[in-house]
Amino acid sequence: MRDFVIFTDSCSDLGKDMREKMGIEYLQMRVIHNGEDIPATLDWEEYSVEELYSWLKAGHDLKTNLIPMKEFINKWRPVLESGKDILYIACSSALSGSISVSLLAREQLLEEFPDAKIICLDSLAGSMTEGLVAYMAALQKQAGKTIEEVAEWTNANKLKCNQFATVETLNYLAKSGRIKTSKAFFGNLFKVKPIFISDAHGNNYTVGKAKGRKASMEVLVQSVKDTIENPSESIVFIGHANDAEAAVYLKKRIEEEVNPKEIYINYIGPIVGITCGPGTLGTFCFGKEVTVFSEE
Numbered sequence: 001m002r003d004f005v006i007f008t009d010s011c012s013d014l015g016k017d018m019r020e021k022m023g024i025e026y027l028q029m030r031v032i033h034n035g036e037d038i039p040a041t042l043d044w045e046e047y048s049v050e051e052l053y054s055w056l057k058a059g060h061d062l063k064t065n066l067i068p069m070k071e072f073i074n075k076w077r078p079v080l081e082s083g084k085d086i087l088y089i090a091c092s093s094a095l096s097g098s099i100s101v102s103l104l105a106r107e108q109l110l111e112e113f114p115d116a117k118i119i120c121l122d123s124l125a126g127s128m129t130e131g132l133v134a135y136m137a138a139l140q141k142q143a144g145k146t147i148e149e150v151a152e153w154t155n156a157n158k159l160k161c162n163q164f165a166t167v168e169t170l171n172y173l174a175k176s177g178r179i180k181t182s183k184a185f186f187g188n189l190f191k192v193k194p195i196f197i198s199d200a201h202g203n204n205y206t207v208g209k210a211k212g213r214k215a216s217m218e219v220l221v222q223s224v225k226d227t228i229e230n231p232s233e234s235i236v237f238i239g240h241a242n243d244a245e246a247a248v249y250l251k252k253r254i255e256e257e258v259n260p261k262e263i264y265i266n267y268i269g270p271i272v273g274i275t276c277g278p279g280t281l282g283t284f285c286f287g288k289e290v291t292v293f294s295e296e
Contacts, residue, residue, distance in 0.1 A: 004117070004147040005084035006138055007075070009067055009098055010040040011091035012131035013218045013239050015266040022138035027075055027088075029098065030065035031077075031270050039242060040270045041063065043230045045211065049267050053242040053278045056172075062274045072105030078120070080109060085117035085147050089134045089154065092202030093122045119151045121158075124202035127272040128237040129163040135160065135235070136286060163198040164223035165282035166216040170194055172277030173204060195219050199293040207292070220283045221253045227287040235262040237246045237284035241273050246281055254283070 008014065010029040013058075019026065019042075027042040033055065038046050055062060076086055079134040092097040099122050106118040123133040145153065167173065173196075183204035192209050193216035199205040228234055236254055242248040248266050252265060267273075268280055 001146055002083065002085050002117070002292075003143070004150075005079050006134060006141060006150075007086060008123075008130060008134040009087045009091055010042060010271045011096065011126045012042070012089075012267055013128045013266060013269045013272055014042065014131040015133065016188055017042050018131075018135070018266070020262060022135055023141070024134050024138055025075070026099045027067045027071050027098075027140055029271050030212055031274065032063040032065060034061050040119070042055060042269045043160045044267075047243050051272055052273060056274065056278055062116050064271050066096060066101055066276055069101055069105055073109065076105065077112075080113040080118075082117045083199075084131075086119070087125050087137065087147055087151055087154075088118070088120045089130065089137060090120060091126050091130055092124050092198070094124070094202035095126050095204070117147055121146060121155060122202070123156065124157055124206070125161060125163065125198045125199070126202075127163065127165075127198075127268060127282060128239045128266070129161050129198045132161040132237055132286060133158045135237075154159055157286075159200055160224075160286065161228050162287055163282055163284050163291060164220045164227075165195075165196055165204075165280065166193045166210070166220065166246075166281035167196075167276050167281075168193070169277060170206070173274060178246075180223075192249045195223075196282055197292070198290065200290050203294055205294045207293070213246070216280065217250055217253070220256050220281065221249060223253055224256050224283050224285050227286040228260065229287040231258050231260045234260050234286060235264060236260045237282075238263060239263045239272075239280075239282040239284070241276060241278050241280035242269040243279050243281065246279075250281065250283060255272065260285075
């Protein structure tokens with residue numbers, strides 16, 4: 001059985017510690033900051049967390065770009081040369097075109113390595129939901145499954161990776177066109193915070209609201225409690241857009257109400273951060289399958 005490497009991308013928001021622990025690699029998308037093309041790194045080598053979110057608050061011109069074809073080729077060719085195969089778990093096709101670029105890269109590389117296996121899988125998720133899909137796939141790999149078995153299991157179970165998130169305002173998501181809602185005004189009413197999920201079609205979809213920051217966090221905690229399965233054997237991810245204090249509070253409340261085996265906290269990275277804005281908070285868990293979706 002040939003070994004294989006699991007790849008995800010900048011939208012996964014997995015820190016270096018978690019990627020190394022689970023044997024996950026990632027492909028970098030791009031950020032355009034005031035016209036300058038820079039990598040969307042999850043390890044903050046080119047700019048700090050504080051710099052990115054200060055740029056957003058100051059109204060700098062920030063845009064996000066797909067993973068370039070050369071990134072796929074440069075990262076995947078050495079893996080294939082070493083005799084290993086590739087499983088790429090991509091950001092939702094409803095939010096990014098990177099899955100399409102990956103298929104072009106796959107076609108090109110298979111001409112060079114005809115005996116290799118390159119499987120590109122649409123996670124139907126973004127941010128740490130996508131990261132959780134990759135994490136669950138890595139667990140299957142660690143259990144000794146083949147690349148085909150891991151891909152099949154992941155595709156069948158990816159919608160069991162749940163996201164519950166809140167933002168300070170929906171303005172960033174609305175500007176980027178990456179949210180489905182007929183209730184966008186929720187985010188602009190005084191102290192009202194929207195609650196959104198990743199729906200069954202891979203869109204960000206608002207499903208409710210809460211009056212105030214603390215109340216919105218309690219909704220996230222309750223949502224995890226209502227959704228997670230086998231918490232004593234499960235991990236919960238918490239992502240934050242430069243609000244460590246809120247993330248620590250969420251961790252404490254989830255420990256009190258859910259008591260999962262592990263809680264992992266990380267920054268929301270540059271792609272999702274630019275899309276959702278400063279102060280974004282999210283909780284992510286494996287549990288009940290997502291069936292709701294926007295009909296818009």
